Amino acid sequence: MSGSILIVGSVAFDSVKTPFGEEDDIFGGTATYSSVSASFFSPVRLVAVVGDDFGEKEMDVFRKHKVDTEGLTRMPGKTFRWKGEYGYDLNEARTLDTQLNVFEKFDPVIPEQYRSSEYVFLGNIDPDLQLSVLQQIKRPRIVACDSMNYWIKGKPEAVKRTFSHVDIVVINEAETRMLANESNLVRAANKILAMGPKTLIVKRGEYGVLMFNGTSVFAAPAFPLEDVFDPTGAGDSFAGGFMGALAQEGTVNERAFRRGIIYGSVMASFNVEQFGLKRLTGLTRSDIDSRFYQFKALTHFEEL
Numbered sequence: 001m002s003g004s005i006l007i008v009g010s011v012a013f014d015s016v017k018t019p020f021g022e023e024d025d026i027f028g029g030t031a032t033y034s035s036v037s038a039s040f041f042s043p044v045r046l047v048a049v050v051g052d053d054f055g056e057k058e059m060d061v062f063r064k065h066k067v068d069t070e071g072l073t074r075m076p077g078k079t080f081r082w083k084g085e086y087g088y089d090l091n092e093a094r095t096l097d098t099q100l101n102v103f104e105k106f107d108p109v110i111p112e113q114y115r116s117s118e119y120v121f122l123g124n125i126d127p128d129l130q131l132s133v134l135q136q137i138k139r140p141r142i143v144a145c146d147s148m149n150y151w152i153k154g155k156p157e158a159v160k161r162t163f164s165h166v167d168i169v170v171i172n173e174a175e176t177r178m179l180a181n182e183s184n185l186v187r188a189a190n191k192i193l194a195m196g197p198k199t200l201i202v203k204r205g206e207y208g209v210l211m212f213n214g215t216s217v218f219a220a221p222a223f224p225l226e227d228v229f230d231p232t233g234a235g236d237s238f239a240g241g242f243m244g245a246l247a248q249e250g251t252v253n254e255r256a257f258r259r260g261i262i263y264g265s266v267m268a269s270f271n272v273e274q275f276g277l278k279r280l281t282g283l284t285r286s287d288i289d290s291r292f293y294q295f296k297a298l299t300h301f302e303e304l
């Protein structure tokens with residue numbers, strides 16, 4: 001039986017511009033992308049906050065994916081808003097505006113029935129909120145955590161404190177270098193492992209993913225795609241697929257982590273094919289599994 005995943009992060013309205021199009025106020029956020037992605041594998045419990053501009057249309061997305069929204073708080077004010085743009089190099093988002101809104105006063109209280117969740121994903125939000133969520137959970141099996149340049153620049157000590165309490169850190173390449181203050185990625189990875197987590201997963205956009213655990217390194221390419229429209233949420237779809245696959249399998253070891261990385265990469269590859277959540281919300285489990293096997297073929301080789 002698969003374990004439940006507790007996911008905390010932002011639920012947002014995003015305005016996104018890529019070289020292929022532009023959309024304003026579309027449903028997004030780190031917890032949204034990761035919850036929808038993880039829901040294809042395991043039951044998801046969401047902890048986040050929204051404002052009074054959050055409507056039934058958005059709730060329907062969570063309902064469709066059977067995301068438990070008992071931990072979704074509604075506060076007076078506006079939902080978190082992020083505005084970003086991508087150039088032809090789709091690997092790096094340029095943040096144009098961040099409005100924390102209801103996140104400024106959010107103090108997450110984890111519902112009693114969520115506290116024994118075995119799998120926890122701390123999506124990118126204020127690192128102090130991530131830690132406060134973690135302190136309310138009883139002995140999870142695996143805690144993974146994301147962050148971003150916004151927090152690494154603004155609250156580096158809080159980011160490090162949160163990372164010291166988690167099993168897996170999942171961040172992108174630029175953030176790895178920034179947090180470690182080191183340009184060589186391997187050295188930077190080792191510096192982050194020295195902060196406490198047992199595993200570091202570095203997301204490298206169209207170049208795939210590297211996983212470091214201090215003794216071995218695992219590399220996965222990104223799935224080669226002809227149509228990439230919007231990279232927003234790729235990192236969170238990755239993390240959701242990774243945690244979802246782990247929770248579904250129920251084992252915690254290197255083999256399960258590697259399979260999780262491929263499921264995560266599959267989810268990220270679907271996510272970028274259309275704007276916002278469009279592609280993810282239209283998927284079936286058989287679409288996912290068939291791309292997983294294509295992935296296996298993509299990276300298979302034999303010794304002489």
Ligand code: AMP
Nearest residue numbers: 010012028029082124232233234235236
């Ligand atoms: P990614 O998977 O890294 O592309 O994350 C994209 C999501 O991150 C967007 O849907 C944004 O709403 C969300 N986001 C951007 N900046 C922040 C922030 N400072 N805190 C929380 N969420 C954010």
